Amino acid sequence: MDHKSNISSFPILLLMCLGIFICLLDTTIMNIALPAIQKDLNTTLETSSWMLNTYTMTIAVLSIPMGRLAEIYGKMKFFIIGLIIFAGGSALCGFSESGDMLIFARFCQSIGAAILVPVATIIGIESLPLNKRHISLSLLGATQGLSTALGPSIGGLIAQNLGWSWVFFVNIPICMVTLVIAFIILPFKKDIRVQAKLDWAGLILSAIGIFSLNLVLIKGNAWGWTSFVSLLCFLIFVITLITFIIVEKNSQNPMVNLNLFKDRLYVGATLAVSTGYLFLVGVMVLLPQFLTNFQEKTELQAALLITPISVTIFIVVNFVGFLVKKIGYVIPIIIGYLAVATSYFQLAHLNTSSTVSEIIVIGITLGVGFSFIISPATMASVSSFEGEMLTASQSVFTMLRQIGVVLAVAIFVSSITHEVESKKQNVISYAKEQTQDINVSPEKRLEIIENTKVRISSESTFGKVIEQPKVSVSERQDLIDKNVENSLSHYPSAAQEKVKKQITDQVTKQVDQEILIINRELKNYTDNVISYTRDEFSSIFSTVFSHALPYIFISILISIFYRKNKKLKINRIKEGTDLGE
CATH class of the missing domain: 1.20.1250.20 (MFS general substrate transporter like domains)
Known part of the structure; x- marks a missing residue:
């Protein structure tokens, strides 16, 4: 009514x-x-x-x-x-x-x-x-x-x-x-x-369960997803969830009325809000990282470049609300996920030479997609409810939205971490191949590789900075001394002092020429490894976004929940009415 x-x-x-x-x-x-x-x-x-x-x-x-x-x-x-x-x-x-x-x-x-x-x-x-x-x-x-x-x-x-x-x-x-x-x-x-x-039992159980889930999503990547602590958190979440359902079913004053989830529209809304925020926040976490690390943007420039997402949401989401009222939920939801998929396809082809206009187009496309998802979801989340059920529906809706945000950070950061480790090994293998072209001793070659490993392993640089190895002053002097000593050994002891200066000058000139060649080889090595590293590490972001595409298309199935159904007849609870009545 x-x-x-x-x-x-x-x-x-x-x-x-x-x-x-x-x-x-x-x-x-x-x-x-x-x-x-x-x-x-x-x-x-x-x-x-x-x-x-x-x-x-x-x-x-x-x-x-x-x-x-x-x-x-x-x-x-x-x-x-x-x-x-x-x-x-x-x-x-x-x-x-x-x-x-x-x-x-x-x-x-x-x-x-x-x-x-x-x-x-x-x-x-x-x-x-x-x-x-x-x-x-x-x-x-x-x-x-x-x-x-x-x-x-x-x-x-x-x-x-x-x-x-x-x-x-x-x-x-x-x-x-x-x-x-x-x-x-x-x-x-x-x-x-x-x-x-x-409902104190429901309150405590819901708090413990949601805390355990959020904790493992936040720390799982650092702990290891199959570590004892992570598995314990998952176990606690599952146990508290099952216990919570049992307690709420038998409570006269439930923390959450489980009749919420008998409404198909509401289930669709909760799935849509979680996935919608997951795909939105995933981009907002990773895209600034890409822009600052591989397009040399400042943090502020990167933040401003993702502003078109929010501007588009502000403009489009209200239009979608009126559209839903005219044509229903299903078509806007499908359009939304297809638009998000389009933006992720564009992100999968992002590279170091991508222009500002291309990034803006990606932001606009994502903003349109998110608007077409979140507006129907918000409307569907309240369509069947009044009074206490309305309050419960929005509390759960808020919680699931936040879990979508946490999930985004957990999934996308974990994916980046996994890809980074793989790319590091690729770069190190490439660096080993490149050292074969440098005319230095095996010991020096090993030192170059070890230094490269240290730089590549720096989590704060995405492998972006690799110092160019050089022949040091002490190494130069050692080369001169060894070559002078070797040349003097061919002369009688009495004559060595007379020719030492001349030989030293000749050897110094020869060593400097060799060092010039070696430094040129080292520069080529550094340039090649830096270029390869940038290409490898920048492709990480493309890989992660491309891997997300199938899940976006699967999310289109959420539209099934938005088909017309008989609304639950739940009357508004008047002031002073007991929940148990």
């Missing part, structure tokens, strides 16, 4: 979009500023990775319980609480003086985000009546995609002009303005609450 919103207001929808924007912006805003943070706080690579991952992981773990708590104690009240926590966490981040402090601050910040994202989504959806819900869903979907895609560009601009601390400080005035507006326009008296007890 039709449901009239209790908080019908377009300004409220825009306010919720702003709350979501600043939270999801911070999932990627640190990426470009990270090198400056590492240098300033003198942190290790391990610590730096946790600065990024703590935020995403906490949102994934806490979005479901926070959504449920907001439902019990009041969504609008929780929106205010989330803003305050997020602003406080942002301030702590900006004032951090060590890596550990920044990780703790990011955790505090992410608690606020874990409240804001699901709660703001629900309030935003309910802010317009059912006959205008497609507008709220389109705007919310556009905000979610745009904020994630804009993060690197905004972070790069702020870090370069104001310093990395302002990447976090910029959130504070936005939160304060949002807070003031919220107190003015939010109808707190109309905030519907659910009279129910908190």
Whole structure:
């Protein structure tokens, strides 16, 4: 039956979009500023990775319980609480003086985000009546995609002009303005609450399970996917998932109503949001790496070159929302995955000579594809639900979106790591072949190869920098001394002193000519190995993107879930209604 919103207001929808924007912006805003943070706080690579991952992981773990708590104690009240926590966490981040402090601050910040994202989504959806819900869903979907895609560009601009601390400080005035507006326009008296007890068993099980899954996805590449710790995390996830399902089925106040997954549209929406963000974030992680390492772009230039993705999302996603209302979900979803596949095909042919215009076209194509996936997914995720089911649906939807982000980093970084190891061996084999053309001793040849191995093994350079080996001053003098000694041995002892200077001059001239030839050979060796290394390592990105193509085409099958089906008749739970009734 039709449901009239209790908080019908377009300004409220825009306010919720702003709350979501600043939270999801911070999932990627640190990426470009990270090198400056590492240098300033003198942190290790391990610590730096946790600065990024703590935020995403906490949102994934806490979005479901926070959504449920907001439902019990009041969504609008929780929106205010989330803003305050997020602003406080942002301030702590900006004032951090060590890596550990920044990780703790990011955790505090992410608690606020874990409240804001699901709660703001629900309030935003309910802010317009059912006959205008497609507008709220389109705007919310556009905000979610745009904020994630804009993060690197905004972070790069702020870090370069104001310093990395302002990447976090910029959130504070936005939160304060949002807070003031919220107190003015939010109808707190109309905030519907659910009279129910908190499902502590479900909360603990969901938190443990999602934490274990996220942890192994983040650390699995470093630990090894088949290591004891990784397998233990997977086992914990499976056990807690099975236990969670059993507990929720028998609970009168479930953390997540499992009837959600009886709705085919909702299942399709969750699959689409996970894969959509997986394919989007995969590009946003790898493409800047390619641009900085192989096209000599600065971090900021690389961030700006992927901005067309976010601009396209902002423009296209609202159009797709209206299109879905006219023609349904299936065709837009198929178009979306085909467009993403096209962008990945273009990425698979990316090379060191690719132009800026080619990269922009790739970004636009990906943005179009993502828009055609995420807009139907967002709309389908709420199409069958009201009240408590709507809140639960968006909490799970938020969690699965974050898992899609974590999956993207895990899968694409793991793929890059695997390909890098293979390419390193290719480069070393090539280097060994090239040393055969250098007229030096076997010992010197071995030294050249070992030095090349050291440079190639540097994970921070992608094998980009290889120092040119040279004949040193001491080696030159040793050659001169040995040749002089050898030449003098052919003279009687009495005559050696007389001819020593003459022989030394002749030998020095001869050795210098030989060194000139050797250095020329060494330069050719270095140039050849550098060129081969660049070609090999740059092809890694093409290989990874091409390997992803079959999975994008398989994802088109998700459109099957979007066929017309009888919607679940789930009435809105009125204030004071017990879930068990």
